[in-house]
Amino acid sequence: MKEKLKSMWQTLFGDSVRAFGVVSLVFLASMAIAPAKNHFSEWRHYQHGYLKMIRNRSDAVTLQRHFQGGIQQIWLPDLGVTDRCTSCHVGLKEASLSDVSTQPFRPHPVIPHKVEQFGCTICHRGQGAATTVAEAHNSTLAWEQPILPAKYIESSCGECHREPLAGTLQLNQGRHLLSRYGCVHCHTVKMPDGRVLKATDDPPSLSHIADKTSREWIYAWLKDPEAYAATATMPNFKLSDNDARDISAFLIANSTPQPGSTAAISSKASPDPAAGASLYGESFCASCHAVQNAAGNLVGGDIGPELTRVGSKVKPEWLQAWLRNPRIYDVGTAMPHYRFNDAQVATLAGFLEAKADPDFLANVHLDAATPEQIAHGKRLVSDYGCASCHEIAGVKKPENFAPELSRIGSKPVTQLVFLPGMQRTLPDYIATKIKQPRAFGQGLKMPQYTFTPTQIDSLATALLAFNDRAATLPPSRTLAAKPESDYQPAGKAGKLMTDLACFSCHRINGHGGDMAPDLTWEGSSVQRQWLVDFLKNPNTLRPALIRRMPKFNLSDGEASELTDYIITVYQNPAVDRDSMPLGGYSQGQIELGRQLYYGKYSCQGCHIVDTKTDKGYIGPTLTSVGSRLTAAWIFQWMKNPQALRPGTVEPNRDMSDEDVRALTAFLISQKDPAKSEIAKARK
């Protein structure tokens, strides 16, 4: 063997001339590798494939003319973009290739941005300068950022677009969930513009919890919130039996009575289920509260807590006091103060108490708490950061209880701990962490939420948008979110509106909920008497809706106080409510309006004027619109509905003033028959 090698060495490098020849040959060969590598490069291979593919197409000539060979590059220095993706993704701008299913030749789907202006990596991440698939798409030693999986792509929209954007449902939902599920109670999220993301859930104060519920209920709730209510936003802390026992002991021992919140009521809870159900329905409790029906489906809104098993939770005397005036126990509650009389309180309390699940607390038996248990419970309460969400007397709200997430989207993969078997990427880490937070190690405190896979993807999408680039973009490159309005109405009427929790459903001047109509211009739109009557006894304008305005049992004084305030203050400068009369239009004009209504504009498709013939019920019923709206509002509304209420479904029909005047005359002649008769009788 050794002999052989020796003779080979002799053959190759035996004398200097031969050695020189051999070395030169090797050198020459290695020089040839570079052009060879270039020749066999991936992008050239794809470009060949592309040319072959388009050859037999009917649009081959156009495509061939558009084709440019060689490495392509989009260079946008101010965005830090050097993207060579179009070297392989050759057909990116060819809309006519939409039938092609093989990558990299698909055209880009239609989006509002142009690739020449933004490049590719701004949205897709990955390594733009790379010219091989592996380097461009995957993370390499020199480049950590891999391509962003398509399901999180909207996070890139969120870097610049801070306001909710039409068409990015997932991003919008993710941002909403961060607030709605109170993630931001523990995790600070500072937006790039300096705002701190605020929670929109409303975890109750626990300082007077013993007034409201029993220690047994607290125990069972802590062990598994979802066993009590499928819709619970409280996560599961996976507490041991002893820990749940001690926390419940501490919370009860720590609770102080809230004066008035358990005031006894003269009449006892009424067991009449029919009367209770009808009062529950009339008061539109289901607009905010959900109840599981016999089929197991949840029916109702999610502003207030689910009431399926509320009878197993609350103390009867607390419930009665709460129904009478919830603001005594919780001054900031979203629940309106219904002016129920004692009999109504008794009926409703009886109805709700019957919503109990005897099995729920059947297996909870707690002995009297010892001082050690209470002390241990207090320690656990501060360990788990309960006061991050709940107000608890004597326990300070911890600051920065959990890691700040303001730049989570740029967290280096090297700083993350992965579970065995999971993909080593940041999006996967975030998604898995939300899905099973406690799997990442012993002693972790983040509780277990029950999110659907879609919700987890949404949350990860929203979180990925909080990254270094988003934080450092110049303001000229971003679209700022509208600052949250903290509008509050003034005076006596203002207090009344707070008491009735109008802002839980209605929005005024940018503040409030979105379940019910925006009332910012209500003062220009409605007639005074109608509003008084409506507040006293809200009849329904849209019979197709389940969620409606409840009856608050207002006194005459309250209804007129509120009406005067609304009519005076919530005026639209473009609508002068007294500029057009409420009657006295010529019969000819009214008749012309009727023809336009049923003919040219076919309003009956969505509205009802005559209950005998019309059926449409997308828009409000107009049978007595002449007793409800001002003529000036009807006129301006039909001219341009979106100007008065952005996003309304009513289409802008670009009507002439003449048509609008006739339609207004026709509609204002639709008076409430009941009221006209009263008016006639008075005469």
Place this chain on the structure above:
Amino acid sequence: MIRHSLEIATLLIAALVVLASCSRKTVSIPLPTPTPTPFGAAIVESSGGKQIAQAGTPLPQALVVQVNDEQGTAVPGALVEFSAAPGVAFDPPSGLTDSGGQVTTNVTLAGMAGRYQLTVSTTDKAKKKVALKIEETALGHQQTLGRQLNDQYCDRCHNPESTVERVSNYDNLEIKPHPFTEGDLLNKMSDADLTAIISHGGPALNKSALMPAWGDTLSKSDIQALISYIRAISDPRNPNAGPVYAKN
């Protein structure tokens, strides 16, 4: 001697070229599949076909299929496998039918908009593959925008289905609107026709005035988005609405 050295040099070059062209290749390890005992003769869809989701996101409902024998009775314990174009994920990718002969899987469509053809297969007694094809639709950004506009402005009349939260106005209309899935009719209409009827209302194409004009409410790009959504969800498929992604 020189010939020898030449040979060796060529070998060296060849080796270098081979080394240079070598690239990393990923090796996928097939997951162990459960072993079936019984065999069926046919697969039928129970629910979950023809759904619509945003590209890259899970379908709203799970896909449920049933394996039947020659007589049409459900076969429990048969092995069913799901497959589709790369990027489509099934959870689980295969399974044995339950006591009702059914298998349920959650489907996440891949990141590109278009139709996806899912293949559901099982083997019969003769060890032959029995397959069922199911189509699902993934929406891109523009179509998602169109879908939102549809939900806000069109769906209440054009979709005959009512839900508890949203009562359809379809039955109230004397002249019935066309559901947007009605491909037989809508595929024959050009984009220009659809634009005209949306912008100027039914009378623009001698159709009912109950369809109002939306041209002053929706922008041009809104209307384009709506049309791209209508094209995407059409059944039968619109031939111009993009490719069908199927198993390679």
